[in-house]
Amino acid sequence: MHIPENYLSPVSCAVMGAAMIPVWVHAVKKTDRELPKEKLPLLGAGAAFSFLAMMFNVPLVGGTTGHAVGGTLIALLFGPNAACLAVSVALLLQAVIFGDGGVLAFGANCFNMAFVLPYVGYGVYRLLLGKQNGRTSDARPYGASLGTSDARPYEGGTGGIRPYVAAFIGSYVGLNLAALCCAVEFGIQPMLFKDAAGNALYCPYDLGVAIPAMMIPHLAVAGFVEAVFTVAVFALVRKTAPDLSYERMLADAPEAGKKKKYIPVFALIAVLIAACPLGLLATGTAWGEWGADEIAEIVTDGKALGYTPSGLESGWSLDVPMPDYALEGMNETLAYILSAVIGVALLIIIFKLISIPMKGRRNPS
Amino acid sequence: MPLIELERICFSYTPEDAPVLRDFSLSVEAGECVALRGDNGAGKTTLFRILNGLSFPQEGVYRFDGEAVTPALLKNQRRAKLFHKRIGYLFQNPDVMLFNASVREEIAFGPRQMGLPEAEIAARTADCLALFGLEPLADKAPYHLSGGQKKQVALAAVLSLNPEVLILDEPLAGLDARTRGRLLPLLAELRQAGKTLLVATHDEGLVEALDARTVRVGGMHNA
Amino acid sequence: MIPGWMKQTEQYAPPRDGGAFAIRTLRAMGGVLARIRVQRGRDGLGIPPVAKLLLLLAGLVTLALAQNRLLLLAIAALVLGYLCLLPARTLWAVLRPALGAALLTLLLFLPAMYIRPAGAGNNWVVIGKVFLSVTMVSLFNQRTQWNRITAALRKLRVPGIFVFVLDLTLKYIVLLGGLIVDLLTARGLRAVGRDRHKYRSVGGVLGVTLLRASELSRETWEAMVCRGFTDDYKGL
Numbered sequence: 001m002h003i004p005e006n007y008l009s010p011v012s013c014a015v016m017g018a019a020m021i022p023v024w025v026h027a028v029k030k031t032d033r034e035l036p037k038e039k040l041p042l043l044g045a046g047a048a049f050s051f052l053a054m055m056f057n058v059p060l061v062g063g064t065t066g067h068a069v070g071g072t073l074i075a076l077l078f079g080p081n082a083a084c085l086a087v088s089v090a091l092l093l094q095a096v097i098f099g100d101g102g103v104l105a106f107g108a109n110c111f112n113m114a115f116v117l118p119y120v121g122y123g124v125y126r127l128l129l130g131k132q133n134g135r136t137s138d139a140r141p142y143g144a145s146l147g148t149s150d151a152r153p154y155e156g157g158t159g160g161i162r163p164y165v166a167a168f169i170g171s172y173v174g175l176n177l178a179a180l181c182c183a184v185e186f187g188i189q190p191m192l193f194k195d196a197a198g199n200a201l202y203c204p205y206d207l208g209v210a211i212p213a214m215m216i217p218h219l220a221v222a223g224f225v226e227a228v229f230t231v232a233v234f235a236l237v238r239k240t241a242p243d244l245s246y247e248r249m250l251a252d253a254p255e256a257g258k259k260k261k262y263i264p265v266f267a268l269i270a271v272l273i274a275a276c277p278l279g280l281l282a283t284g285t286a287w288g289e290w291g292a293d294e295i296a297e298i299v300t301d302g303k304a305l306g307y308t309p310s311g312l313e314s315g316w317s318l319d320v321p322m323p324d325y326a327l328e329g330m331n332e333t334l335a336y337i338l339s340a341v342i343g344v345a346l347l348i349i350i351f352k353l354i355s356i357p358m359k360g361r362r363n364p365s
Numbered sequence: 366m367p368l369i370e371l372e373r374i375c376f377s378y379t380p381e382d383a384p385v386l387r388d389f390s391l392s393v394e395a396g397e398c399v400a401l402r403g404d405n406g407a408g409k410t411t412l413f414r415i416l417n418g419l420s421f422p423q424e425g426v427y428r429f430d431g432e433a434v435t436p437a438l439l440k441n442q443r444r445a446k447l448f449h450k451r452i453g454y455l456f457q458n459p460d461v462m463l464f465n466a467s468v469r470e471e472i473a474f475g476p477r478q479m480g481l482p483e484a485e486i487a488a489r490t491a492d493c494l495a496l497f498g499l500e501p502l503a504d505k506a507p508y509h510l511s512g513g514q515k516k517q518v519a520l521a522a523v524l525s526l527n528p529e530v531l532i533l534d535e536p537l538a539g540l541d542a543r544t545r546g547r548l549l550p551l552l553a554e555l556r557q558a559g560k561t562l563l564v565a566t567h568d569e570g571l572v573e574a575l576d577a578r579t580v581r582v583g584g585m586h587n588a
Numbered sequence: 589m590i591p592g593w594m595k596q597t598e599q600y601a602p603p604r605d606g607g608a609f610a611i612r613t614l615r616a617m618g619g620v621l622a623r624i625r626v627q628r629g630r631d632g633l634g635i636p637p638v639a640k641l642l643l644l645l646a647g648l649v650t651l652a653l654a655q656n657r658l659l660l661l662a663i664a665a666l667v668l669g670y671l672c673l674l675p676a677r678t679l680w681a682v683l684r685p686a687l688g689a690a691l692l693t694l695l696l697f698l699p700a701m702y703i704r705p706a707g708a709g710n711n712w713v714v715i716g717k718v719f720l721s722v723t724m725v726s727l728f729n730q731r732t733q734w735n736r737i738t739a740a741l742r743k744l745r746v747p748g749i750f751v752f753v754l755d756l757t758l759k760y761i762v763l764l765g766g767l768i769v770d771l772l773t774a775r776g777l778r779a780v781g782r783d784r785h786k787y788r789s790v791g792g793v794l795g796v797t798l799l800r801a802s803e804l805s806r807e808t809w810e811a812m813v814c815r816g817f818t819d820d821y822k823g824l
């Protein structure tokens with residue numbers, strides 16, 4: 001799912017990168033509060049694990065293998081915020097050292113794999129587990145450290161198969177939503193960025209092709225790889241070290257606690273994520289329908305104005321209400337940038353709103 | 366015909382580095398016991414990696430049971446699996462050998478791989494647990510055991526495969542007197558049962574108890 | 589007393605079964621570790637790492653923005669011209685990932701070219717751009733030591749915390765990657781038959797790695813505290 005360089009337009013990359021900034025800020029702040037003091041080395045360890053997990057070949061049917069991302073798994077163990085940072089660091093190293101995923105596309109890759117995947121995966125897991133688990137993990141004191149946890153070898157955390165089912169579904173949904181975001185990012189490229197002849201400048205496949213092309217393999221195979229992978233590792237860790245989980249860390253952190261309030265947060269984030277590609281999609285089609293090919297061409301590159309007039313002379317000005325193409329082009333670029341700013345602002349506002357009730361609750365206790 | 370035969374082996378990790386093993390020859394008959402001595406970094410572990418088909422010498426030949434062990438031979442999965450079944454390898458660091466959720470599963474891994482019936486897997490596992498007195502730890506996670514316990518679990522996991530050749534890298538290093546006292550006669554008994562043993566050790570008592578032929582590895586003594 | 593079955597030499601005919609996942613993972617990990625470890629020396633051109641990093645970013649952005657074929661050709665000429673100066677072995681190390689990425693893109697774009705031949709020109713441009721950007725990134729890597737890169741990031745006023753995590757991550761990748769290689773190797777020696785529980789092995793290997801990761805991080809932190817660290821990450 002790593003988006004390589006130049007599949008997305010630089011503008012898209014910039015927008016996705018900008019969208020990640022408030023996410024990272026939020027994640028850093030939350031991690032600071034939730035995780036035990038050894039948070040930084042833990043982030044390094046989580047990032048290293050994430051990096052290695054992405055290189056790990058998971059067996060599939062018939063001797064073939066696939067890769068998992070492991071975003072949900074890390075969220076289950078270290079929390080979605082730490083997972084976001086850990087996966088981001090891992091993606092950065094992959095992009096810079098191994099050329100796996102573009103350097104400019106880093107923001108987009110982070111959005112899909114470090115933001116959508118862990119938060120959705122963890123959110124679904126929490127929702128499915130409901131209150132039952134919250135109570136049990138509250139009831140058990142954190143005190144037991146890794147060393148003493150083998151006193152109860154097989155009853156890691158909440159008993160039963162339920163956490164595993166939740167983890168399975170959570171990671172499956174998380175991965176597929178991330179893949180959907182990726183497909184949408186690909187799919188809007190040919191709608192927004194074309195040359196004078198209407199040919200795509202970046203990824204050539206529109207939504208109609210990109211979504212099925214991405215989603216069919218992910219729904220059918222990759223999602224299950226991710227899910228089985230998540231459950232397999234999660235199971236061993238829960239059996240071996242039941243204390244190593246996000247819930248336990250929250251219970252341990254003096255100010256965090258009260259997991260229930262996280263559920264609305266994740267519901268909100270899920271809505272946000274669902275809305276986000278829809279919004280992009282809506283604007284995409286609007287531009288695609290309304291703006292002629294040339295407009296998109298101008299949007300793509302301000303400099304292009306210099307060498308395209310030949311394309312514009314061919315009867316194009318007759319159909320378009322505003323003959324001043326330069327102004328038109330500027331408007332489109334401006335509109336794109338403005339909507340990006342609005343999107344970022346919205347994200348910041350939502351995260352700020354989310355943090356209000358938490359602060360309120362924390363102060364009295 | 367010797368079971369294990371190394372003929373003028375040369376090995377270096379990278380072409381630039383000095384060779385770890387130079388012109389090393391060794392011949393071990395079935396049922397024989399060889400103690401490998403040498404300073405730290407003399408190449409004992411490297412030698413063991415070669416014997417297990419994990420590394421291949423740049424020069425010289427390694428024959429196991431009359432057959433040259435080459436990357437091509439081990440490419441054949443069935444041959445490779447039979448080869449690994451016949452040779453058991455106890456790593457110096459037992460941590461890298463333990464990846465199952467419980468001690469019992471760890472020991473059952475080998476027999477289960479061999480496709481034995483469940484009842485026999487259970488019996489073998491129980492035998493191996495008893496051999497080391499590991500029963501109380503059977504359901505614990507290997508990850509949480511002490512160093513000595515890990516070593517015993519790792520050895521039990523190797524023995525459950527019932528290999529003909531045992532390659533033991535520092536089997537007694539870092540063990541307390543009681544554990545050592547249990548392992549020493551056990552290894553001697555395995556030798557008596559006809560297993561071929563290759564042991565890297567700095568432990569004089571072990572060499573004596575096994576009545577082992579001593580071979581020096583590395584440094585000036587390489588010949 | 590050793591049990592009776594242990595005294596006997598048993599006949600065993602192993603079944604055919606792919607352990608492909610372990611072999612492939614071992615290969616991938618080996619590549620990663622070698623790449624991180626080998627990354628030493630050979631600083632090219634004598635340009636300071638900060639400048640190289642900025643140059644790389646500028647190059648990538650220019651390349652991504654460029655629609656003018658002439659400009660693209662100029663960049664290609666520059667990059668390929670520099671490649672010519674490299675020794676053969678380095679050249680291959682640089683080109684391999686770039687060729688792989690370009691080939692993958694070509695395969696992905698072939699249907700599009702077939703469906704819409706008019707757009708093929710642009711598709712080729714994208715393929716060329718993918719090739720050039722991966723070449724630039726791997727050139728940068730081949731010619732720059734990692735600790736210099738993190739030092740460069742520090743000079744660029746990237747927060748110390750971030751650089752610290754990055755350094756730590758690299759260190760842990762080497763340590764944990766080594767552990768995964770060892771675990772898979774040791775598993776391979778005992779995986780002498782048909783593995784019906786492959787996912788258990790995957791879970792085991794990665795689970796142990798994860799536990800070790802959390803242990804490592806705790807130990808690192810404890811070692812930091814023992815050396816007088818006072819919870820002030822800003823001074824890093």
